[in-house]
Structures are given as C-alpha cells and as structure tokens.
Amino acid sequence: MAALIGAVFVVITGMLGGFRQSESLTRLSRGGVYFVLLCMTIAMIAMEAALLSHDFSVEYVSQVGSRETPPYYTAISLWSSLDGSILFWGWILAAYAALVAFVNRHRNERLMPFVNATMMLVGVFFFGLMVGPASPFGLVSPTPANGPGPNPLLQNHPLMGLHPPMLYFGYVGLTVPFAFSIAALLSGKLDDSWIRATRRWTIAPWAFLSVGIVAGAWWSYEVLGWGGYWAWDPVENASFLPWLTATAFLHSVMVQERRGMMKTWNLSLVIGTFLLTLFGTFLTRSGILDSVHAFTEGVIGPLFLGFIAFLAIASLALIAWRSDRLHAPGSLEGVVSRESAFIMNNLLFAAFTFTVLLGTTFPLIVEAFNGQRISVGPPYFNMVTAPLGLALLFLMGVGPALPWRRTTAENMRRTFWLPVAIGLTVGLLAWVAGIRRVYPLVTFTFAGFVMTTIFEEFRKGVRARQRISGTGPVQAFGQLLRRSHRRYGGYIVHAGIVVIVVALSISTAWRFEREATLNVGERFLIGDYGVQLERVWGDQETQRFVVGSSFSIWDGDRQIGTMEPRMNYYPASQQPIATPAVRSNPKEDLYLTLMAFDNQQGTYATVRAIVNPGVPWLWVGGMIIAIGAVLSILPGPKQTRPTSVVTLHEPAEEPEPAPEELEAVPA
Amino acid sequence: MVIKGRRAWMGLGLLAIAGAVALLVAGGLKDNVVFFLTPSELEAKGASVYDRPVRLGGQVVPESKTWDPQTRDLRFVVTDGTAEIPVHSVGAPPAMFEEGIGVVVEGRLGSDGVFESDNVMVKHSNEYQPPHEDKTAAKMFESLVESED
Numbered sequence A: 001m002a003a004l005i006g007a008v009f010v011v012i013t014g015m016l017g018g019f020r021q022s023e024s025l026t027r028l029s030r031g032g033v034y035f036v037l038l039c040m041t042i043a044m045i046a047m048e049a050a051l052l053s054h055d056f057s058v059e060y061v062s063q064v065g066s067r068e069t070p071p072y073y074t075a076i077s078l079w080s081s082l083d084g085s086i087l088f089w090g091w092i093l094a095a096y097a098a099l100v101a102f103v104n105r106h107r108n109e110r111l112m113p114f115v116n117a118t119m120m121l122v123g124v125f126f127f128g129l130m131v132g133p134a135s136p137f138g139l140v141s142p143t144p145a146n147g148p149g150p151n152p153l154l155q156n157h158p159l160m161g162l163h164p165p166m167l168y169f170g171y172v173g174l175t176v177p178f179a180f181s182i183a184a185l186l187s188g189k190l191d192d193s194w195i196r197a198t199r200r201w202t203i204a205p206w207a208f209l210s211v212g213i214v215a216g217a218w219w220s221y222e223v224l225g226w227g228g229y230w231a232w233d234p235v236e237n238a239s240f241l242p243w244l245t246a247t248a249f250l251h252s253v254m255v256q257e258r259r260g261m262m263k264t265w266n267l268s269l270v271i272g273t274f275l276l277t278l279f280g281t282f283l284t285r286s287g288i289l290d291s292v293h294a295f296t297e298g299v300i301g302p303l304f305l306g307f308i309a310f311l312a313i314a315s316l317a318l319i320a321w322r323s324d325r326l327h328a329p330g331s332l333e334g335v336v337s338r339e340s341a342f343i344m345n346n347l348l349f350a351a352f353t354f355t356v357l358l359g360t361t362f363p364l365i366v367e368a369f370n371g372q373r374i375s376v377g378p379p380y381f382n383m384v385t386a387p388l389g390l391a392l393l394f395l396m397g398v399g400p401a402l403p404w405r406r407t408t409a410e411n412m413r414r415t416f417w418l419p420v421a422i423g424l425t426v427g428l429l430a431w432v433a434g435i436r437r438v439y440p441l442v443t444f445t446f447a448g449f450v451m452t453t454i455f456e457e458f459r460k461g462v463r464a465r466q467r468i469s470g471t472g473p474v475q476a477f478g479q480l481l482r483r484s485h486r487r488y489g490g491y492i493v494h495a496g497i498v499v500i501v502v503a504l505s506i507s508t509a510w511r512f513e514r515e516a517t518l519n520v521g522e523r524f525l526i527g528d529y530g531v532q533l534e535r536v537w538g539d540q541e542t543q544r545f546v547v548g549s550s551f552s553i554w555d556g557d558r559q560i561g562t563m564e565p566r567m568n569y570y571p572a573s574q575q576p577i578a579t580p581a582v583r584s585n586p587k588e589d590l591y592l593t594l595m596a597f598d599n600q601q602g603t604y605a606t607v608r609a610i611v612n613p614g615v616p617w618l619w620v621g622g623m624i625i626a627i628g629a630v631l632s633i634l635p636g637p638k639q640t641r642p643t644s645v646v647t648l649h650e651p652a653e654e655p656e657p658a659p660e661e662l663e664a665v666p667a
Numbered sequence B: 001m002v003i004k005g006r007r008a009w010m011g012l013g014l015l016a017i018a019g020a021v022a023l024l025v026a027g028g029l030k031d032n033v034v035f036f037l038t039p040s041e042l043e044a045k046g047a048s049v050y051d052r053p054v055r056l057g058g059q060v061v062p063e064s065k066t067w068d069p070q071t072r073d074l075r076f077v078v079t080d081g082t083a084e085i086p087v088h089s090v091g092a093p094p095a096m097f098e099e100g101i102g103v104v105v106e107g108r109l110g111s112d113g114v115f116e117s118d119n120v121m122v123k124h125s126n127e128y129q130p131p132h133e134d135k136t137a138a139k140m141f142e143s144l145v146e147s148e149d
Helices: A002-020 A023-052 A059-064 A071-079 A082-103 A112-131 A163-173 A175-187 A193-223 A234-259 A263-286 A300-321 A338-370 A378-401 A409-432 A438-469 A473-483 A485-510 A615-633 A659-663 B002-032 B039-049 B142-146
Strands: A374-376 A512-519 A523-526 A529-540 A545-555 A558-563 A566-569 A577-579 A581-584 A588-597 A604-613 B033-037 B054-060 B066-068 B073-079 B084-090 B102-109 B115-122
Touching: A023 A059, A023 A071, A023 A082, A023 A112, A059 A082, A071 A082, A071 A163, A082 A112, A082 A163, A082 A175, A112 A175, A163 A175, A163 A193, A163 A234, A163 A263, A175 A193, A175 A263, A175 A300, A193 A234, A193 A263, A193 A615, A234 A263, A234 A338, A263 A300, A263 A338, A338 A374, A338 A378, A338 B002, A378 A409, A378 A438, A378 A485, A378 B002, A409 A438, A438 A473, A438 A485, A473 A485, A485 A604, A485 A615, A512 A523, A512 A529, A523 A604, A529 A588, A529 A604, A545 A588, A545 A604, A558 A581, A566 A588, A577 A588, A588 A615, B002 B033, B033 B039, B039 B054, B039 B084, B054 B084, B054 B115, B084 B102
Parallel strands: B033 B054, B084 B115
Antiparallel strands: A374 B033, A512 A604, A523 A529, A529 A545, A545 A558, A545 A566, A566 A577, A581 A588, A588 A604, B054 B073, B054 B102, B066 B073, B073 B084, B102 B115
C-alpha cells in the first residue's frame, strides 16, 4: 500500500522533474524509488515469514502452504500462485528501479527522471493489482489449521526454485530499456545515450530470460513425463516471444551505435519487447488459454489488456510525436556488409516473432470471429520456425565475419573459404554416416560453418593481440576476453546457441519410444537398452504418497544401472504427478515414465521408455549461453577508460580491431 | 543511383522474405489447425472430417471402458449427452482416467465411425478438493506398501 503511494509520488515528481529539468525534483523521485524498494522488501519478507511460519490466517498462505511441504518448496511457493507472483514481480521491479536510479545517480540527468517515472508507472499498475484484485495479504477467518500446499506440479522438482525467478528477472528487467526508450522520447534526447545507458540493462535481462527458458524446458522434461521439453504451449511461447525481440534488439542496437541507422526500429523493438512481456504475463495469468501454467483468474485479464493497449498507444504516439528527430544520419552502403547482415537478422527475428505470435493467438482470433474452437499444434510451429531458425543459424556464421560498410569479393573469398569448406565437410560426413534427413543435414552443415567462423574470429583476435602486446597465445586469449568482452562474450553465446540448435535437431529427428506392460522379472528392449521390471512399491512420504517402480537397466547381459520412475500423489489433487526417471550419458538420455501399475499386488507395470539423443546438450548449451552473457556484461577494463569521461558516461566499448588489421594477419 | 540500386535490392530481399514467410504461415495453418469438437458436432460433420486431426471433448460413458494391460488396447465411449463416439487408442490411460470424467482426445475419426486417438487427456481442475478418506492414494495403494517387505 505504502509502495503504491510511493510509486505514484515517483511518477509525478519524475515527470515534473524531467520536464522542468529540476535537480531537486529528480532527487525526490530517486528517493521515492528507494522508498518503494524498501516497502516492497518489507512486504516480501513479511510474506516469506508468513509462509515459513505457516501463518494460515494469511489468505495466500492458506492457499499454497501446508505443514507437510518441505521448507525449500515452502520458501519458493512465493511464486507458485498468482498473488504471490505479483508480489515477487513488484519487488523485482522495485529492485531494478532502485538499482538503475542508484547507478545513474550522477549521469544521464536528462533521462533519469523520466526513467524513474516510467518504471514506477509500470509499478503503479502492479502495486495496484496487489492492493486491489490480487491482494496477497488478505486475511481468512477462522484460521485454517493447515493448507493444501502449492500446486503439485510446482513442488515436484527443485528447478522450480530457478525457472520462475529467472523468467521474472528477465521479464521485469526488460522494463529498464523500455523506460529508457520512453525517457528518450519524452525528453527528446534521442541520440545514442539511451542506448549506451541500457546496454547492460538489456543483456542482463536477456540472459536471465534465456536461462529461464532453458530451465523451464528442463523442468518440463523432468516433471511432465511426456519425454519432451518444448511443446509450443502458449505460455512457453509467451516467454519465447520477448526473447526473440530482445535478441533482435541486442543486434540492431549495434547498427545504431556504429552507423546511426535504425533508430525508430530500435525504439519500436524495445517497446514491442516490453509489451510482449506484459502480453506474456497476461496469457499466463488470465487463464485465457488452456495451459499447464495458467492460474485462472477473472478480473486480472481485462486489466492487463487495458494496460497493454494504453502503453502501446502511448508509445506509438510518442514515436510519432518525435519522428522529426529520428532521422538516420547513416545509410546503407554495401548490400553485403555487417549492417545488412544485422538487418537480415532483424527481419528474420521479426518474421519468427510474427509466426509464433500468430500461431499462439490464432485460436483466440478464430473463436472471436466465428465461435469455432480450434487449436494450433506443434506441427505448425515446427514447420514454420525450422526454416527461419536455420536461416538465422546461417546468418550467425556470416554476420560476425563481415566488415562494416562494404566488402569485396576477394575479402569474401578469403574470409569464408575455410568455414564453408568445413561446413560442407561436416555435412558430407553426416551423409556418409548414413544421415538422409534434410533438416539434420542442413543443420550440421550450417553448424560446422558457424562454429568455424566463431573459431576463426577468436583465432584472428588472439593473433592480433599477440602482435600488439607480444605475449603468448594463452595470455593473448585472456587479454582478448578482457578487453573486448562484449564482442567475444557474444561469440560464446553464439556457440551456445549452435550447441542447442544441433541438440534440438538431433533429439527431434532421432527420438524413439516404446511403451509396454511388463510383469515383474520381464524385460524388453529399446535401442541398446534392456529394461526389466524388478518391483512395484508404495511409500508414504511426509507431504505425499509415492507409487514407484524399480527397473534394472541392461546392456546385453551386463546390468548397467537401476531406474525408478514414480507417481507422486499429493493430497491436494487427485491427479498424480508422474515423475520420470532419466539416465543421461553424453550421447543420449534414457527416459522412463510409469504409466500404469497393478494397484493391488504390484505384479505388473506399464512403462513408456524413450531414447532421447542429444538432449543433455540442450542444458550444456544453456550454460554456455549464460557464461557468454555474463562475460559480455562484466565491467570493461579500467585502464582503457579515458579518465575525463568516466564520471559522465558509460565507458565506450573497446573498439573492435579494425578489419584491415585483422586481414593483414596471414590466414 | 547506386544507393537506389541497393535500396531496390534490399526491398526485393524484404519482399522475398515476407512472401516466403506468408506462404509458410498460410500453409502451416491450413494443415495444422486442429478443430475442437463435441461428439454431436463431430457426428454432424460426418464424412467431411474423416482422417482430419480433431480434438474431441466430452465425458467418458460409464461402463464403456475396456483396458487390456497386456495388449495396451484402450476402448471407451465419449458423449456430450446427445451423441456418442466410440474411441480406440493404444497405450495406458492417464492416471486419473475413470468413467464419467471429462476427457479431451486427439486423433482422427475413421470411416468405420471409431475415433482413433493418439493422445488421451483428462480434464481436471486444479481447484483443491479434500480427498475422500478412502480415496486417498495412501489408502488405495496400501497393499503396495506392505508388499515392500
């Protein structure tokens, strides 16, 4: 409540301070932001305390708490239902706002009041929800003695402690670049300062979002029991859409920095990204689409739609109002150049976003028009996104190796002969190995090509550094990462993406499954694995009842392990939660799900066994992306900052080695 | 003039991409839209939906379920109160599958009038319902716990 008042206060002082360019009002708005964070922190600690002490007089605790739930899941049940999620969301927003205000307390004076105001305008909406329709602190009387515990799906795997917060940190963090873009529009200061100020504020949420998406896929794989990790579920799409536009923005920003082009486009991308995060929240939280994630709730939906519409119209109006200041000083010089690769990249990402958005909302559109209820299944998404994804993969190998402005045929030949040769070799080897499917063949070829380009970029960079500083290759590599961390961090992210794409392609093409009913002692074969039922058992655990099955796994006559897929029965739900067992090696996963069992003597069980090649590499790829992203956010080397500028601006990025310099290095 | 030429190239490229995407999307939607139908609607459509992917929603008719754990043949009848459609699928029924419960089955109606399903989903609410004393999992599967030792 106090946070809401504080936020309204910040919106007002921020706006006034911005337009009057008043120092004191700006300071007031900053103080307001800190105050909001303080209020939200108190609220969140209070909620956590209520959860952990099982204070069932608090309505939210009585909904998601139970005495039997282990402390870990009790602590994270903060985000297991609508009201708590919004509280957590509000706290993250306040934390971001305060951090932005603090970091920028001596810079970007023209922008900051508007930034504070915009952040808090979004805050007012969420805090308003909390005070009104989604109040987490409502009281119930009489106080129940116990509660049902969190939604069973959400207390079945430790990844629930990682996946939602990562997504929220990503979602909410994207408010920051949005706030800066609005601030730029409002203040009329439309040069590159807002872009420079938000660089890290975009990469960090982007990284959170990426990790959140991969963790979500992992969670789905480990909990939902159908052996897949991505179902083009509307809510998965909701997290993926802002990721796509944010990724596009991370790339197109570089064109504006280097060449002063695409200004309007960048503003639109940032605003669109933010609107998509809200839309995603709306999809998730309104229950408009059937989905495993939706916590159905009535009034929140229309409120969200109204807020999205308001922001969309306001942003468009702002862009139109400032359009006279958005002329691009630069222009496209060569058809084949770094900037045209970036433009292609953005077109493809835009197309990707459009197709996913259309597929997600198509059922709603059709139902609104003729009342037919339809759904758009994964085949649509797979069919449409696979070519776009491959085109993007290809571009990932081309873009980074192209020079800015223009290039010559001779340059092209010198840069690309090796990557192309290696890519083709990889494709040829795959062909020789007996692979005949088109998509995997193309994917492997492109992956070889891209990986070689990335490797070449690193090699050239190291060589150039060695020549400049005269150190050994290892030291030069370290220097390279330190000095041009944004660029090479980006390449590491690219490598992670390649790993994921290859893993996706392999697991989609060569997954196979077999379902069978086994009596105790019976064995069946799937791939190279023998799967033998040993016994079916039941066990009462503190918060749930478990029916488990034990299988021994055989490689020929040699037993190589045991696996225990189970079904967890939580008291809150009649529906058991299947808990698959997964056995990983670098090549593939063996994935067992208990489907049915003899519920009296335990003499037989029906099991679905899936061999999922390549899946472990999805998670590896996710970790590589995280490492690359962290590397590119790390603060730049101190000694390269010109000291006179340091207090006023973000340090300018270490200029990348000039292309001429690189090309002088013999290939 | 040079700039113009490049602009034209970019424009052409843009058009080509937009066209390709539009084709992909239109084709993808045409082939992959799955209609959600009730048994009556499915019956009314008759032959026009043979072999088209459909999601069929309704209740499982009491005493219509047969399930053979060895061959894993599952048969049951889905109704919306007026029409009844027999369903066949291979694979274990979902854990909460029981007669009278709401289900959504994905599959195709064969020309023999039997709905061949490749995915049977149980519709369940996430609302909290206190379990019946004798229907808790611990009670229902008591014998399994004892068989442990």
